[in-house]
Amino acid sequence: DWTMGAYREEAIAKIREQVGKERVICGLSGGVDSSVAAVLIHEAIGEQLTCVFVDHGLLRMGEAEEVVRLFRDHYNIPLVHVQAQELFLGELEGVSDPEIKRKTIGRLFIDVFDEEAKKIGGAAFLAQGTLYPDVIESVSFTGGPSVTIKSHHNVGGLPERMNMQLVEPLRELFKDEVRVLGKELGLPEAFVGRHPFPGPGLAIRCPGTITAEKLEALRKADAIYLDEIRKAGLYDTIWQAFAVILPVKTVGVMGDGRTYDHVCALRAVTSVDGMTADFYPFDMAFLGRVATRIINEVKGINRVTYDITSKPPGTIEWE
Numbered sequence: 001d002w003t004m005g006a007y008r009e010e011a012i013a014k015i016r017e018q019v020g021k022e023r024v025i026c027g028l029s030g031g032v033d034s035s036v037a038a039v040l041i042h043e044a045i046g047e048q049l050t051c052v053f054v055d056h057g058l059l060r061m062g063e064a065e066e067v068v069r070l071f072r073d074h075y076n077i078p079l080v081h082v083q084a085q086e087l088f089l090g091e092l093e094g095v096s097d098p099e100i101k102r103k104t105i106g107r108l109f110i111d112v113f114d115e116e117a118k119k120i121g122g123a124a125f126l127a128q129g130t131l132y133p134d135v136i137e138s139v140s141f142t143g144g145p146s147v148t149i150k151s152h153h154n155v156g157g158l159p160e161r162m163n164m165q166l167v168e169p170l171r172e173l174f175k176d177e178v179r180v181l182g183k184e185l186g187l188p189e190a191f192v193g194r195h196p197f198p199g200p201g202l203a204i205r206c207p208g209t210i211t212a213e214k215l216e217a218l219r220k221a222d223a224i225y226l227d228e229i230r231k232a233g234l235y236d237t238i239w240q241a242f243a244v245i246l247p248v249k250t251v252g253v254m255g256d257g258r259t260y261d262h263v264c265a266l267r268a269v270t271s272v273d274g275m276t277a278d279f280y281p282f283d284m285a286f287l288g289r290v291a292t293r294i295i296n297e298v299k300g301i302n303r304v305t306y307d308i309t310s311k312p313p314g315t316i317e318w319e
């Protein structure tokens with residue numbers, strides 16, 4: 001009979017067997033998956049593990065601080081915090097194709113990991129929090145023809161020329177199982193319950209080209225939206241909620257002036273594993289409240305829409 005306690009022991013044994021005496025770099029994204037992977041691998045090999053958290057300039061408001069605090073204060077796991085905003089945003093300048101965004105980000109992540117590996121005298125392995133649905137969706141869409149929908153950077157988006165071998169201890173698990181494992185490993189409840197956040201971050205919530213202004217407006221809108229969701233007690237009912245900033249400007253009126261600013265789309269879905277999803281049926285008063293706050297508080301956005309597409313035929317992210 002199968003329990004998470006048994007899975008944990010088995011996974012630890014497998015990691016030790018795969019890694020031997022070699023060093024491992026774990027790419028932390030701040031999400032549940034890579035954090036659970038890091039804590040699990042740390043239990044397995046202790047000092048052989050170095051975690052690397054890359055700030056690519058595509059994180060949400062306050063996110064870098066939260067992640068660094070959790071790992072430095074709660075765990076005794078060595079954590080390198082790489083400030084790579086200029087590198088990533090520079091390479092992404094002018095890029096609007098979603099797959100090129102993912103491939104660029106995947107390549108830069110590997111460059112950064114390689115560099116950090118050198119600094120610690122080399123690492124033979126790179127650990128990631130890849131889940132079972134990531135593996136499936138990067139290969140083919142369930143029930144559909146065998147085409148790539150999105151090359152999730154932590155699966156299909158990795159460059160061929162990588163020097164390190166992958167350690168992916170969560171590859172057989174679904175999100176709900178990773179959360180159980182996270183609790184089993186003693187991660188704080190609130191952290192384990194966090195909504196998923198994609199590795200390419202806000203890059204794929206900014207259709208079209210990515211600019212500093214769009215990112216700033218997006219961060220603010222997203223923070224307001226999540227703040228209202230938390231206040232309404234809906235955070236744990238929803239699988240994932242986020243704002244998207246559109247490359248479209250529309251006309252509005254504010255006071256006695258004309259405005260011409262970006263459209264913001266809000267997304268919220270319920271799901272069990274992220275492979276299918278339903279849009280969340282907020283009441284209109286809630287959406288009206290969020291829209292008013294965003295338009296009043298965020299410079300650069302003058303219109304808010306709500307995405308009522310389920311998956312399929314939509315995907316959860318817009319890119």
Ligand code: XMP
Pocket residue numbers: 102137150151152153154196197198199200240274275311314315316317318319
């Ligand atoms: P989609 O948009 O494919 O998203 O319906 C399903 C789940 O996967 C996340 N997602 C990603 N995660 N790298 C990631 O690490 C990616 O490139 C990526 N694309 C989508 C998405 O946030 C959702 O939870």
